Amino acid sequence: GTVWWCHFHSYPFVFGGEEGWINWHEDITERKQAEDELRAQNDFIKFLHRISLVSNEAPTIEDAFKACLDEICVSTDWPIGHVYVHAPDHEVPLQPSGVWHLPRPKKTFAAFRKITEATGFQLGEGLPGRVLESRSAMWVDDINKDGNFPRAKECNDIGVRAGLAFPVIHDGQILAVFEFFSEQAEAPDQRTLDMLANVGQQLGGVIAQKRAEKALIEQKALMDAVFENIDQGVMMFDQNMKVIAFNEQERQHMRLPEDVLFTGAPYDGIAHYNKDRGDPGTGLTKSQIEDRWKSIRGGERALFEYVRFDGGVLEVRRHLIPGGGVVQTSTDITERMHAQTALAEQKSLLDAVFENMDEGVILYDNDLTVTAYNEQARQCMRLPEEVLY
Numbered sequence: 282g283t284v285w286w287c288h289f290h291s292y293p294f295v296f297g298g299e300e301g302w303i304n305w306h307e308d309i310t311e312r313k314q315a316e317d318e319l320r321a322q323n324d325f326i327k328f329l330h331r332i333s334l335v336s337n338e339a340p341t342i343e344d345a346f347k348a349c350l351d352e353i354c355v356s357t358d359w360p361i362g363h364v365y366v367h368a369p370d371h372e373v374p375l376q377p378s379g380v381w382h383l384p385r386p387k388k389t390f391a392a393f394r395k396i397t398e399a400t401g402f403q404l405g406e407g408l409p410g411r412v413l414e415s416r417s418a419m420w421v422d423d424i425n426k427d428g429n430f431p432r433a434k435e436c437n438d439i440g441v442r443a444g445l446a447f448p449v450i451h452d453g454q455i456l457a458v459f460e461f462f463s464e465q466a467e468a469p470d471q472r473t474l475d476m477l478a479n480v481g482q483q484l485g486g487v488i489a490q491k492r493a494e495k496a497l498i499e500q501k502a503l504m505d506a507v508f509e510n511i512d513q514g515v516m517m518f519d520q521n522m523k524v525i526a527f528n529e530q531e532r533q534h535m536r537l538p539e540d541v542l543f544t545g546a547p548y549d550g551i552a553h554y555n556k557d558r559g560d561p562g563t564g565l566t567k568s569q570i571e572d573r574w575k576s577i578r579g580g581e582r583a584l585f586e587y588v589r590f591d592g593g594v595l596e597v598r599r600h601l602i603p604g605g606g607v608v609q610t611s612t613d614i615t616e617r618m619h620a621q622t623a624l625a626e627q628k629s630l631l632d633a634v635f636e637n638m639d640e641g642v643i644l645y646d647n648d649l650t651v652t653a654y655n656e657q658a659r660q661c662m663r664l665p666e667e668v669l670y
Contacts, residue, residue, distance in 0.1 A: 328356055337487055342488055347380050347382075350362040350382045351382050361462040367455045367456055375413060377399070378457075393432070397432065408429075409446055412446045418447035420470075421444040423443065443466050515531055517609070520605035523548070524544055534595055559590045560587075583599040594615045595613055596611065598610045639657065640657060
């Protein structure tokens with residue numbers, strides 16, 4: 282393993298009338314080893330950069346798995362790769378995925394792929410299960426001699442011999458197990474194991490972030506669906522009194538155009554618009570408005586009726602939300618108010634008729650309890666108030 286650096290120089294010199302050669306050697310073994318180590322470190326850094334790039338650019342978790350699987354197989358010369366997903370709440374915690382890297386022709390490994398996609402693993406079972414249990418990368422140089430490899434027969438049928446697997450980890454939780462296979466027996470290589478352990482940590486962070494992003498998107502979609510399918514109008518303001526969210530019902534309830542109600546719109550702009558178009562009760566000064574919002578931020582809930590310029594009536598509620606913002610909900614109670622007004626008018630009319638009849642009238646319900654009477658009835662019956670009520 283020693284590396285020699287040789288120099289040869291030729292020049293004439295007098296030694297029996299003949300031209301002579303002079304050469305010397307230098308041992309550069311350590312320098313070559315240092316250069317090889319530096320080259321390996323640079324290759325490793327470039328590899329991790331590629332893993333980071335392809336995983337972060339992938340639109341979905343499955344795409345990130347596939348991109349990393351392909352990159353690892355190409356970089357390590359392991360021809361077959363597959364991903365097991367960790368489902369800790371599942372009866373069988375390691376579940377096969379449809380994410381593969383296979384050499385051409387793929388049909389050569391059809392039997393192995395079929396049995397793999399039908400096989401889950403418990404803790405400590407098979408190569409993936411042992412990785413799940415040990416929480417570290419594992420290398421099997423010859424699976425035919427391994428006593429804990431349930432797919433050994435299928436692998437032997439297609440000539441697969443060596444196996445390698447590592448966990449994808451984030452915050453101490455295993456998210457997946459990547460497994461690789463070779464048609465040749467491969468002696469364990471610690472550098473490769475260390476490299477893949479690093480990949481598992483790096484990829485774990487990316488996958489956790491993508492899961493969080495996916496959950497956030499799903500949560501937003503759910504909130505949007507609720508927002509747009511409730512009868513109430515909803516509008517949310519940040520602590521600077523700017524709109525951060527609203528639904529179409531709120532726009533309709535408040536009769537606000539798109540250039541007045543939009544994400545980022547200031548509350549002052551909405552208030553001035555309502556005042557300019559003639560909404561009753563919108564003559565509050567700026568300081569009065571600020572005092573009202575301060576009280577809400579202090580935990581006080583506001584409940585009031587808002588009358589629009591067109592006579593529509595809204596029941597408006599405002600209360601504090603986490604982060605210092607305010608949520609406003611509105612319910613259109615115009616029809617209810619009209620009905621109450623009509624009922625009040627009708628009652629007033631009936632009362633007038635009741636009290637101006639010559640006859641005395643007493644109304645009873647099914648339980649013979651007095652529900653209404655007029656003064657003429659009291660006088661006719663000569664009944665005191667404690668009896669007729």
